[in-house]
Amino acid sequence: MTSPHPLPSWDEPDGTVPRGTVVVLPGRGEHGGVYARFGRRLAADGYRVRALRDATRPPRGPETERDTAASVLDTAAKLLRDETLPGPRVVAGSDTGALCAAQLAARGTPGLDGLILAGLPTRPRSSPVPPWREELDQRTGCPAHRALLTSDPEFTRGALEEAPTGELPALDRISVPALCPAA
Numbered sequence: 001m002t003s004p005h006p007l008p009s010w011d012e013p014d015g016t017v018p019r020g021t022v023v024v025l026p027g028r029g030e031h032g033g034v035y036a037r038f039g040r041r042l043a044a045d046g047y048r049v050r051a052l053r054d055a056t057r058p059p060r061g062p063e064t065e066r067d068t069a070a071s072v073l074d075t076a077a078k079l080l081r082d083e084t085l086p087g088p089r090v091v092a093g094s095d096t097g098a099l100c101a102a103q104l105a106a107r108g109t110p111g112l113d114g115l116i117l118a119g120l121p122t123r124p125r126s127s128p129v130p131p132w133r134e135e136l137d138q139r140t141g142c143p144a145h146r147a148l149l150t151s152d153p154e155f156t157r158g159a160l161e162e163a164p165t166g167e168l169p170a171l172d173r174i175s176v177p178a179l180c181p182a183a
Helices: 032-044 068-081 096-106 132-139 143-151
Strands: 020-025 047-051 089-094 114-118
Touching: 020 032, 020 068, 020 096, 032 047, 032 143, 068 089, 068 096, 089 096, 096 114, 132 143
Parallel strands: 020 047, 020 089, 089 114
Antiparallel strands: none
16 A cells, blocks of 8 residues: 555564554544554554544545545555455554544444454534543543643644544344443
């Protein structure tokens, strides 16, 4: 796959037998680089990690795709079918990234072996996004991740105000193992 904008990626150390692949789908306001610490940690444990962009944001650069969620889903599906990436292949999504991951699984996307769904939005927000500190509390409790989001100029504060893209797929159609940590 060639792209004018390479995906953030992290590979297992040289000489390590790869244990699998994790495709990361960021949530509203995030970008793949937000998951660098997560990607480096998994890579150190022998995984290949590929992080995509926020499905709710249009791509940067000369591309002009109208349906950004569809393009992220297409890219994720291509990665899951990529025979050069070791299996098992897992999609880890946060917020709307979790929604996209669940959509991939409900569609029976080939190559998908498991899911990690963090902060899966199950209904539209009933109230406005709170001030930054409260939004940050809703996003993460990790001190390192909080500092990263606070200082990241590419992160979009207030993005939780936007309605999640797409509808919640029929979760009963998901046949791969899924980890859904409680909020």
